[in-house]
Amino acid sequence: MEGMYLVTDQAACIHHPLETVVAKAVDAGVSCVQLREKTIDTRSFLDRALALKNILAPARVPLIINDRLDIALAAGAHGVHIGQSDMPYAHARKLLGPKAIIGLSVETWEDVVEAQDLDVDYIGVSPVFSTPTKTDTKEPWELEGLERIKGYSRHPLVAIGGLNQGNIAPVIQAGARSIAVVSAICSAPDPFAATRALCACFQ
Numbered sequence: 001m002e003g004m005y006l007v008t009d010q011a012a013c014i015h016h017p018l019e020t021v022v023a024k025a026v027d028a029g030v031s032c033v034q035l036r037e038k039t040i041d042t043r044s045f046l047d048r049a050l051a052l053k054n055i056l057a058p059a060r061v062p063l064i065i066n067d068r069l070d071i072a073l074a075a076g077a078h079g080v081h082i083g084q085s086d087m088p089y090a091h092a093r094k095l096l097g098p099k100a101i102i103g104l105s106v107e108t109w110e111d112v113v114e115a116q117d118l119d120v121d122y123i124g125v126s127p128v129f130s131t132p133t134k135t136d137t138k139e140p141w142e143l144e145g146l147e148r149i150k151g152y153s154r155h156p157l158v159a160i161g162g163l164n165q166g167n168i169a170p171v172i173q174a175g176a177r178s179i180a181v182v183s184a185i186c187s188a189p190d191p192f193a194a195t196r197a198l199c200a201c202f203q
């Protein structure tokens with residue numbers, strides 16, 4: 001996991017349909033897309049996963065499903081992102097197999113320590129900064145927390161929460177291998193240009 005990571009949110013797609021946002025973000029260079037749907041029914045979630053898979057496959061960009069292992073399996077997605085109250089890692093790995101990408105959110109120092117014994121593919125440092133996009137979070141890690149995790153964890157770090165073109169340089173500097181965003185791409189009037197500008201911060 002490296003570079004820009006798009007996490008989708010239907011409600012945040014205020015200028016373009018979600019599929020258009022994803023297609024433009026892929027053209028502009030995102031390295032991973034997570035389909036995150038909190039309110040739609042299972043059938044619609046699966047249909048959307050299959051639609052995104054078709055957009056991502058030609059560009060060889062992996063599709064990660066938020067929370068739902070059943071959707072990931074049914075859609076043939078590359079993996080799942082699980083949080084601290086979602087399916088436990090060991091069960092997720094058993095169900096998805098050794099090749100699946102499994103990301104895990106860390107919200108507390110205890111989560112970081114516990115993750116050290118898990119063969120997750122990355123940890124999502126969540127949230128780095130507070131964000132109106134997700135309000136049911138624990139205290140933001142801020143840059144100091146991210147640096148502390150970097151100094152301890154054996155896992156690649158994906159930073160998420162309140163990140164945009166104006167504040168990601170020090171987050172990358174602090175050791176984030178990948179930057180995950182919702183609103184900075186989904187709510188941008190020009191998702192292609194926004195993604196390009198975000199990707200350029202890795203150069």
Ligand SMILES: Cc1ncc(COP(=O)(O)OP(=O)(O)O)c(N)n1
Binds near residue numbers: 066158160
């Ligand atoms: C890359 C990444 N990091 C963290 C999260 C948050 O996951 P979780 O804590 O399970 O919260 P929800 O996204 O399910 O509301 C994430 N989705 N992606």
Ligand SMILES: Cc1ncsc1CCOP(=O)(O)O
Binds near residue numbers: 132133184
């Ligand atoms: C899904 C998620 N997990 C932690 S913060 C967050 C939302 C990030 O949204 P934004 O990039 O708009 O701050």
Ligand SMILES: [Mg+2]
Binds near residue numbers: 066067081083086
């Ligand atoms: Mg979750």
